[in-house]
Amino acid sequence: MTIDLIAFDADDTLWHAEVIFKDAQDKFRKILSAWQDQETIHKTLFEIETDNIALYGFGVKSYTLSMIEAAVTLSDGEITANDINEILKIGQVMLESEFPLLPGVKETLETLSGEYPLMVITKGDLLEQTTKVNRSGLTDYFSAIEVVSTKSQQTYHQLMKKYDLNPETFVMVGNSLPSDIQPVLSLGGTAIHVPADTTWAHELMDDFDSTQKNFYEIEHIGQLTALLPKIK
Amino acid sequence: MTIDLIAFDADDTLWHAEVIFKDAQDKFRKILSAWQDQETIHKTLFEIETDNIALYGFGVKSYTLSMIEAAVTLSDGEITANDINEILKIGQVMLESEFPLLPGVKETLETLSGEYPLMVITKGDLLEQTTKVNRSGLTDYFSAIEVVSTKSQQTYHQLMKKYDLNPETFVMVGNSLPSDIQPVLSLGGTAIHVPADTTWAHELMDDFDSTQKNFYEIEHIGQLTALLPKIK
Known part of the structure; x- marks a missing residue:
């Protein structure tokens, strides 16, 4: 041919790229570990992320918005502004990362x-x-x-x-x-x-x-x- | 020619497109009015949004992330998970809007x-x-x-x-x-x-x-x- x-x-x-996402997941699980076990955190984030693909598409910004939504759900509305700020930072670090x-x-x-x-x-x-x-x-x-x-x-x-x-x-x-x-x-x-x-x-x-x-x-x-x- | x-x-x-963004701004100002006056809210959101353009680019997802960051700042860390959820919804409504x-x-x-x-x-x-x-x-x-x-x-x-x-x-x-x-x-x-x-x-x-x-x-x-x- x-x-x-x-x-x-x-x-x-x-x-x-996956290593960058896995690092982010680890940090996210650490923040949410005050409310849920690791498996529930992982599963809920994955489900919310999947549900949001049609609306948000792929990429770090979409992923950050899904992490924030998952944090509200997983903490049953108890997540603090400080933690939300940490999640925003996880996304910003991903965007600035060297791949x-x-x-x-x-x-x-x-x-x-x-x-x-x-x-x-x-x-x-x-x-x-x-x-x-x-x-x-x-x-x-x-x-x-x-x-x-x-x-x-x-x-x-x-x-x-x-x-x-x-x-x-x-x-x-x-x-x-x-x-x-x-x-x-x-x-x-x-x-x-x-x-x-x-x-x-x-x-x-x-x-x-x-x-x-x-x-x-x-x-x-x-x-x-x-x-x-x-x-x- | x-x-x-x-x-x-x-x-x-x-x-x-501006009308959709102006509606979003109004809803955002309403949520943050418990903490700040309208002008401060407007000014802070605009500054954060401008600072984030290099990292986030343009669009509704970027705007939503900037709204969340501004909410944490404007409420001095007091914004609740419920309010954060409302801000996520402002963004989702924008994404689903007919222009x-x-x-x-x-x-x-x-x-x-x-x-x-x-x-x-x-x-x-x-x-x-x-x-x-x-x-x-x-x-x-x-x-x-x-x-x-x-x-x-x-x-x-x-x-x-x-x-x-x-x-x-x-x-x-x-x-x-x-x-x-x-x-x-x-x-x-x-x-x-x-x-x-x-x-x-x-x-x-x-x-x-x-x-x-x-x-x-x-x-x-x-x-x-x-x-x-x-x-x-």
């Missing part, structure tokens, strides 16, 4: 960018995601950065239309089966799965068929350079 | 879309802004919707590069002098100012030179159809 463009997911594909690049990312992008146009397609909050790409020092390797609200088949279809791309010459690399892999395979594109160390519960996919045409899996992004000539 | 594309700002150019179209918008876009490619270039939160465009019923008139974090000269330069546009054939229509008008004029484009009924304090521009080349001003968007042939 001809490859016209390789697109990368960002969070947990190019850099660690550490995953091993091999810089070298791989440097090699590949000499041969193919590269793009980022990432879900989440526009300001947060563009800030992270800029801070990562990877901006120059990409010809475009697309921040989208959801990664459905329709989203990829619209992006391919916008960039005048044939799905058969499009390769997507990412850690999420439902967001990065399945919609691209369904459109006739090629998808390369790079599982993350930890996988966010929203990103699991029980019924994924790993025997699908044009599906590849590698252990880490450094293996991409060797894989691409084989699927060409 | 030839016009290759006409781009529109969204908030307070296509629909009322009413300004008079003449639909008819004007319908007429113009037969003659020119039309685009939306709007600042803010990706999910919030795309939801508003979709809800507005205007989606079909636009060939693209671009949600950006800031509207600087560089932002417009990048967009023109992305769409392969010559600034001299680009027209921007909007209500904000610093965001919609000045950066486009500086790049050699044409900018048409449609002042909003109310103008957000962040959007004022004292040193704007209204004698600049390619600057036009109309009272409402309905006058656009008559103006365009004259500047062609």
Whole structure:
């Protein structure tokens, strides 16, 4: 096959994001431990966060609003202004965090960018995601950065239309089966799965068929350079 | 001149947005009136919101986080969980609000879309802004919707590069002098100012030179159809 463009997911594909969220969860659980056990705190926050995705979308600001809502619920209205302030700070620290690049990312992008146009397609909050790409020092390797609200088949279809791309010459690399892999395979594109160390519960996919045409899996992004000539 | 594309700002150019924010402010002031006078509440919220723009960006979620931070400050740590919950609800109501179209918008876009490619270039939160465009019923008139974090000269330069546009054939229509008008004029484009009924304090521009080349001003968007042939 001809490859016209390789697109990368960002969070947990190019850099660690889950560790930042896990740190935040730990701090949140500590604040709420005066009222509830760890499991209840975790479960309630996850439920509120999931319920809010349609309204708030993804990203740190949405997550902070869900933490505050969960704090009111979990404390049965007893949470103090001081604690609320601490939760606001958890969110602000997340927004200011450096997201550490995953091993091999810089070298791989440097090699590949000499041969193919590269793009980022990432879900989440526009300001947060563009800030992270800029801070990562990877901006120059990409010809475009697309921040989208959801990664459905329709989203990829619209992006391919916008960039005048044939799905058969499009390769997507990412850690999420439902967001990065399945919609691209369904459109006739090629998808390369790079599982993350930890996988966010929203990103699991029980019924994924790993025997699908044009599906590849590698252990880490450094293996991409060797894989691409084989699927060409 | 030839016009290759006409781009529109969204908030307070296509629909009322300020009224939704003013309603939210009123509700917020009511909650905090137990602790402070109206002017102090207004001033503190505005200061916190302005300070947070670099970190949070624009949009309702950012505004809600700033309201919560201001509530903690203004109540000197006395705000209750119940009040915090009310503030979360103010934000959720804003996110679910219908933003009413300004008079003449639909008819004007319908007429113009037969003659020119039309685009939306709007600042803010990706999910919030795309939801508003979709809800507005205007989606079909636009060939693209671009949600950006800031509207600087560089932002417009990048967009023109992305769409392969010559600034001299680009027209921007909007209500904000610093965001919609000045950066486009500086790049050699044409900018048409449609002042909003109310103008957000962040959007004022004292040193704007209204004698600049390619600057036009109309009272409402309905006058656009008559103006365009004259500047062609």
